[in-house]
Amino acid sequence: MIAPRTLDEWRDLVLTGERFGIRGAGTGESWLAESDSPKVSTSGLSGVLEYRPDDLIARVGAGLELSELLETVARDGLCLPILRDRGWLGYPGRTVGGLVGLGLPHFGQGSVRDWVVGMRFMSGNGEIIDSGANVVKSVAGFDLHRMMVGSRGELGVILEVALRLYPLKMMPSGENLPVIADGCWVNRVPQSFKYPEGVRSPNGEWLWSDKQITLPPSGWSIGPGGQFMGVKNESTERFRGNLKNILDPKGVFDKGWIA
Amino acid sequence: MISAIGEEEEELGERGNGIAFEKDFSDRLTKFTGAGFTGGENFVTIFKELCSEMRDECGFTGSFWTFEGDEHALMLLGYNGGVVDATSQLENSLAELVGRESVLTGDAVRRVYSSDAYTVEKFPPLAVVLPKTTEDVAKIIRWCAENKVPFTPRGAGTGLSGGAMPALGGVVVSTKKLTQILDYSFEDGWLLTQSGVANLKISQFTQPFGYHFAPDPSSQSVSTIGGNIAMNSGGPHTLKYGVTAQHVLGVRMVCSSGEIVTIGGPCGGDEDLLSLVVGSEGTLGLVTEAWVRLTSNPAEVGTATLCFASVGEASQCVGAMVRSGVMPAALEMMDHFVLSAVRASFDLEYPDGTAAMLLVETDGAVGVALEELELLLEIGRQHGAIEVRVAANPFERLKLWTARKKGVGALGRLAPTVVTHDGVIPPSKLPEMLDAVYAIASNEGLGVANIFHAGDGNLHPIFYFDERAEGAIEAVVRAGEQIIEKCLEFGGSVTGEHGIGVEKVDLLTRMFSAESLRVHGQMRGVFEAGEGCNPCKMIPNAKGCIEHKMRWRGAAT
Numbered sequence: 173m174i175a176p177r178t179l180d181e182w183r184d185l186v187l188t189g190e191r192f193g194i195r196g197a198g199t200g201e202s203w204l205a206e207s208d209s210p211k212v213s214t215s216g217l218s219g220v221l222e223y224r225p226d227d228l229i230a231r232v233g234a235g236l237e238l239s240e241l242l243e244t245v246a247r248d249g250l251c252l253p254i255l256r257d258r259g260w261l262g263y264p265g266r267t268v269g270g271l272v273g274l275g276l277p278h279f280g281q282g283s284v285r286d287w288v289v290g291m292r293f294m295s296g297n298g299e300i301i302d303s304g305a306n307v308v309k310s311v312a313g314f315d316l317h318r319m320m321v322g323s324r325g326e327l328g329v330i331l332e333v334a335l336r337l338y339p340l341k342m343m344p345s346g347e348n349l350p351v352i353a354d355g356c357w358v359n360r361v362p363q364s365f366k367y368p369e370g371v372r373s374p375n376g377e378w379l380w381s382d383k384q385i386t387l388p389p390s391g392w393s394i395g396p397g398g399q400f401m402g403v404k405n406e407s408t409e410r411f412r413g414n415l416k417n418i419l420d421p422k423g424v425f426d427k428g429w430i431a
Numbered sequence: 432m433i434s435a436i437g438e439e440e441e442e443l444g445e446r447g448n449g450i451a452f453e454k455d456f457s458d459r460l461t462k463f464t465g466a467g468f469t470g471g472e473n474f475v476t477i478f479k480e481l482c483s484e485m486r487d488e489c490g491f492t493g494s495f496w497t498f499e500g501d502e503h504a505l506m507l508l509g510y511n512g513g514v515v516d517a518t519s520q521l522e523n524s525l526a527e528l529v530g531r532e533s534v535l536t537g538d539a540v541r542r543v544y545s546s547d548a549y550t551v552e553k554f555p556p557l558a559v560v561l562p563k564t565t566e567d568v569a570k571i572i573r574w575c576a577e578n579k580v581p582f583t584p585r586g587a588g589t590g591l592s593g594g595a596m597p598a599l600g601g602v603v604v605s606t607k608k609l610t611q612i613l614d615y616s617f618e619d620g621w622l623l624t625q626s627g628v629a630n631l632k633i634s635q636f637t638q639p640f641g642y643h644f645a646p647d648p649s650s651q652s653v654s655t656i657g658g659n660i661a662m663n664s665g666g667p668h669t670l671k672y673g674v675t676a677q678h679v680l681g682v683r684m685v686c687s688s689g690e691i692v693t694i695g696g697p698c699g700g701d702e703d704l705l706s707l708v709v710g711s712e713g714t715l716g717l718v719t720e721a722w723v724r725l726t727s728n729p730a731e732v733g734t735a736t737l738c739f740a741s742v743g744e745a746s747q748c749v750g751a752m753v754r755s756g757v758m759p760a761a762l763e764m765m766d767h768f769v770l771s772a773v774r775a776s777f778d779l780e781y782p783d784g785t786a787a788m789l790l791v792e793t794d795g796a797v798g799v800a801l802e803e804l805e806l807l808l809e810i811g812r813q814h815g816a817i818e819v820r821v822a823a824n825p826f827e828r829l830k831l832w833t834a835r836k837k838g839v840g841a842l843g844r845l846a847p848t849v850v851t852h853d854g855v856i857p858p859s860k861l862p863e864m865l866d867a868v869y870a871i872a873s874n875e876g877l878g879v880a881n882i883f884h885a886g887d888g889n890l891h892p893i894f895y896f897d898e899r900a901e902g903a904i905e906a907v908v909r910a911g912e913q914i915i916e917k918c919l920e921f922g923g924s925v926t927g928e929h930g931i932g933v934e935k936v937d938l939l940t941r942m943f944s945a946e947s948l949r950v951h952g953q954m955r956g957v958f959e960a961g962e963g964c965n966p967c968k969m970i971p972n973a974k975g976c977i978e979h980k981m982r983w984r985g986a987a988t
Contacts, residue, residue, distance in 0.1 A: 226754045227857035227888070249756050275702075285702060286677050295950065302947045307855045309887045310924035311663045311710050312931060312942055313951045313970070315676065318706035339756040407692040408701055414957045415703075419950070 177216035182329055183298040185212065186424055193426040194325035196235070196270045209426040214269050217331055222306060225250060229306050231290070231334040234269030241268060245337055253338040254284050269330045275322025284321060290334030291317035295327070296420030306334050319415075326426075327419045521558050524578075525602070528570040533608070535559040544603050547590040551850075551904075552933050552983035556583065556597035561608045565683055565691055565719040568604060572717065573689025575602055581963035581973075582687075584713040586627065586658030589650040591851055592932025594662060594712045596983065598967035598976065604717055606657045612636060613720065620725045621680055621697045626657025626718050630664075633723065642725040645672035648928070649836045657718050663710030665928035667761035667792075667835065670886040672726060674928070676709040683720040684708065687964035697722050707954055712930055713965040714972075715958040729794035732760075733804030734822040734831055737811040738785040742766055742869075742881075745787035746861035748814035749885040752791070753858045755810055757803045762886030763790040766865075768845070769838050769882040769893075776841040779834040782818045789885065790835055838882045839893060846878060846895035848903075852911050853929035854918035858888040864921060868892045871913045875906040889927035890918070915941075931969040933983065939970070 173195060176182045185192070195211035217235035224230075225248035232241055238252075245251060271284055272291075290304030293316075303316035320330060525534045541555035557580075562568045575582045581601035588595055597603050606627035615622035617640050624633060630651040634643040647666035648654055654664070660682065665674045672678075681695025682705065694708060695701040708715060739745040745764060752762060765773065766787045773779045781788060789811065793803040808819050822828040834841075842849045856864050865881065872879035872894065883891040892914055896903045915925050915938055925931075925938045939948060952970040960972075967976035 224857060224859065226750060226859040228753065229857065248754075283702070285706070286673055299946050299950055300944070301950045302943050303951070305855070305922075305924040305942070307857055307888055307923050307927075309665060309669070309674065309855050309884075309889050309927040311674075311928055312925050312935070312939060313948070314954045315663070315706045315710055316951065316954070318676065319703050321706075322703060339758055341756045342758045405693060407686075407690065408694055408704055411692075411704055411957050411959075414959065418953045418956055 173211055173213045175213040175216040179294070179300060179331070181216075182294055182331070183300075186294060186296060186298045186329070189422050189424060191424060191426050194269075194273070194329060196267045196273075214267060214329070217269070220244060221332060222334075224306075225337070228308065228337045228339075229289070229334065230337060231306055231332060232268050233332060234267065234272070234330040236268045238266050238268060238271060241335075246340060249340050250337040251340045252284075252287060252335060254287065268333050268335075272321055272333055273324055273330055285318050287336045287338075288317050288321055288333060289336050290332075291320055291330060292332040293320060293328040293330045296422055296424040300331070301328070304334060308336050327416065328425065521580075521602075524574060525558060525560050525571065528574055529560060529562050529567045533561045533563070533567070535561070544585070544588075544597065544605075547585070547588045547593060547595040549591050549593040549596070549932060549934055552593050552596060552980070554597055554600060554983050556603040557600055559603045559605055561605045563608045565685065568609075568685045568717055568719050569689045569691050571602065571604055572685050572687060575963060576688050576961060579963060581966050582717075583965050584657070584661065584717040586655035586661070587629070587650070587653045589654045590658060590662060590932060591853065591929040592662075592926070592934040593983075594930055594932040594965075594968055595658075596933060598933060598965075598983065599963075599973065601963065606655055606717075606719070609657070609719060615725075616697065617642060617725065619697065620727075621722050622725055623697070623720060623722050624656055625720055626660070627655050630654055630656055630659055637725055638728070641728050643728055644723055645669070645678055645726040646675045649839065651836075656721055656723065660709050660718050660721060661711065661713045662928065662930040665884065665887070665889065667763050667790075667884060670762055670884065671758050671760045671794075676706065678724045678726075679705065679709050679721055680724055681705065681722040682708055682718045684716045684718045686716040686958055687961040688959060692716075695722065704957075707957060710930075711954075712932065712969045714955060714968050714970075715960050716964060729760075729800065731797045731800040732792065732794045732828065733801045734790070734792045734828040735804060735808055736781070736818075736820050736831060737789045737791065737808065737816040738781050738818040739787050739789070739815060740784050740817050741815075742787045742865050743862050744815045745789055746865050746885070748789065748811055748816070749861055750859045751810050751814060752807050753886055755806065757793070757806050759791055759803075759807060759886060760794045761790065761792040762884070763835055764788070764881065764883055764885035765790070765835065765838060766881040768878065768880035769842065772841040772844045772880070773834045773838050775844055777830070777834045777837065779830075784817065790831060835882070839891075842880055842893055842895055845880070846897055848898040849893050849895045850907050850911070851929075852890070852892045852894070852914055853926050854890050854892075854915050854923060855927040856888045856890065856918050856921040856923035858886060860921040860923075861885065861888065864890065864917060867917045868914060871910050871917075875910040877903075877906055877910055879910075884927070887927065888923065890914075912938075933967060933980070936967075936969070936971060 176185055191209045192212045193209050194214060196214050214235035217233040219233045219236060220230060221233060222231040223244065228250065230241065230245060242251065272288060275284060289308060290306055292300060292302050294300055301316060303313055304310055305312065320327060522534055522536050536558045540559055544559050545555040546553040560571050562571060572582060581599040583595060583597040583601065583603050585595040585603050585605045609625035609627035611625045612628060613623045613625065622633060622637065630644065630648065633656065637643055645668055646659060646664055647668050648659065648664040649666065651666065659675045660679055663675050680697060680699045681693065683691065683693050685691055695705045708718065739748065749762060749764065752759065764787060767785060770781060770785060770788055791804065791807050793800045793807065811819060822831055839851060868879060868881065878895045880893045880895060882893065883889055894907050894910060896907060898904055918924065919941055925935050925942055931939060948970060952972060955972055962973045966973040
């Protein structure tokens with residue numbers, strides 16, 4: 173599998189105009205990859221680029237393995253709060269780019285979106301785009317880094333991700349799960365979990381869910397990223413089309429899945 | 432003929448102190464949707480002649496409106512209809528859509544709505560409209576789109592970067608009458624509200640049921656939820672609970688064509704698009720309704736103040752608290768310049784010799800919050816706190832927070848003019864940064880007070896001065912730029928919560944490459960936002976914004 177290492181290599185690849193899917197480090201199961209287009213690995217984008225435990229910030233390459241990130245920050249008593257030791261979807265061995273690109277919601281703990289504070293990605297035009305900052309708070313420019321969460325490699329190659337970290341000892345323990353809804357920061361998800369969180373394939377088939385699926389009468393479904401989520405309407409679908417046309421007008425990026 | 436008109440422009444430019452049009456009419460028609468001029472007595476006559484010439488020579492069939500005031504005449508070019516008189520025509524058109532009582536015009540109105548709380552740059556709108564429903568907003572915005580009239584959304588007008596300034600004139604669409612809470616489910620933790628509802632109203636409404644809306648900007652008693660969404664507002668408690676973006680589940684908005692769109696909803700969804708809308712500063716459309724996330728009230732809250740004999744010790748202590756492993760709900764800092772003003776206004780007590788005060792709050796389960804607070808206070812004592820005071824009851828807590836939230840207002844005691852800045856640094860750089868802030872102010876001969884979100888590294892240096900003093904405004908602008916430079920040098924951001932607006936448009940280029948900014952600017956295209964949709968803000972889209980900038984500044988003096 174091709175694994176470009178430098179920005180120039182990535183740009184050269186993108187500018188060939190040949191369609192490809194992003195395969196991450198290739199360590200995860202590709203349960204959403206459906207096309208035959210060639211896969212490109214992000215394993216060349218590894219490494220901790222900036223790590224400031226005193227400021228609760230880490231900036232890493234998208235190809236960095238999650239386990240490596242978590243081990244590094246745990247030495248300073250920090251963690252990524254959405255990833256708990258629950259064997260959830262087998263995250264260990266997967267990459268930061270995979271976590272962010274897939275953007276799965278996490279039961280009781282909100283989305284990785286809330287912990288992504290900055291990003292650098294490459295568009296289908298070969299542009300290198302920055303958004304956010306390496307600090308916990310910034311409102312300069314559009315939140316493209318939040319927008320890209322769950323984009324599954326369809327809008328660009330995520331190159332670097334800046335993450336906000338959380339003190340390990342503030343994490344509620346597993347036994348407290350039903351209780352933490354009344355606790356502190358995890359209030360960021362609805363209280364009653366009336367609607368199950370889960371993942372649907374593009375053709376509507378449930379791939380995974382946290383609870384037994386009962387579709388609520390309104391037609392709501394909760395899944396990862398934008399396009400599989402929420403009530404679809406013509407306007408938002410059109411906006412997504414616009415977004416794709418702006419960031420990837422030549423259709424270089426295949427419907428993707430990053431692991 | 433074009434050259435003859437060119438001469439007239441120049442003549443007008445001298446006489447009217449206006450902005451020179453581009454010479455080529457055809458070019459102008461595609462590029463300008465609106466323009467404002469300061470004119471002399473025969474200003475309107477000249478423009479009417481100009482418009483007739485355009486019609487004869489260039490085949491222009493658009494409309495031409497003037498608005499005559501004591502000092503100003505404004506012109507708008509449209510693409511439909513003939514030559515009309517603006518005052519009555521504009522008012523009539525808008526009144527037909529939403530009722531006469533919802534349309535405000537007149538010199539006093541135009542003056543009041545010519546800026547938000549960032550008063551350095553101003554420009555008057557032609558009219559202000561106060562719709563009561565999403566449908567009415569859609570009617571107004573559709574009318575603006577059809578007539579190529581720029582519009583600017585406005586909430587309470589508390590913005591600190593000029594986001595609600597009607598940069599190219601046109602219509603201000605105020606959310607002041609969109610004040611209904613429409614629906615809620617405490618069980619599922621959401622509430623649907625119109626966007627003109629004040630932030631604090633939501634928490635007041637849900638408090639008895641055990642919930643609140645977590646983002647709490649200091650302006651929360653007046654600032655609207657729509658404004659909070661536009662600027663992605665923060666506040667003291669965003670340290671633990673996240674900024675507005677983390678608390679918005681969905682919006683109903685009117686795009687710049689007048690189309691009503693629903694993005695997300697009570698259970699979330701559409702987070703990708705929502706991520707662009709929150710913090711878009713009204714450049715993508717006007718949010719009329721929002722589903723916000725409710726946060727359950729903590730079972731226990733611990734609040735305390737710690738006084739330090741030096742700013743250095745206090746800021747070192749902030750760093751130590753951030754890395755202590757405890758996440759405070761809030762960690763605020765006030766220096767002695769703020770404290771002296773607050774003492775006078777709010778009866779806040781602190782020991783003599785206090786150079787800086789930290790306000791610390793923890794919350795969580797019973798027993799846990801107070802335990803965490805004690806841990807933080809111990810860190811404070813180790814860093815030389817000369818006094819530690821824990822709020823004994825909710826009344827004392829409220830008193831401490833009042834001092835913090837009204838602190839900026841209290842600074843009015845120090846000098847006739849105060850200007851609040853906003854920048855972000857990594858919290859570990861706080862000691863060096865504060866040294867730099869005091870040094871910069873002293874070099875420029877200005878007074879500076881600091882009251883800010885220390886745990887986030889979100890600074891708010893406030894310059895106080897007398898704007899009548901010669902060179903004072905220039906000194907403040909210079910000092911502000913130096914502070915932002917310093918923030919960037921430390922790896923921070925040009926704004927943490929006040930937004931780009933018009934104030935920091937130029938500063939964005941110091942943070943992002945031209946390539947990045949071009950793509951940021953293209954995000955308007957995702958929502959098909961036209962040039963007239965809050966023009967010249969954040970990432971300017973309309974031609975003419977640069978020329979206009981001179982005028983905004985001019986209007987302020």
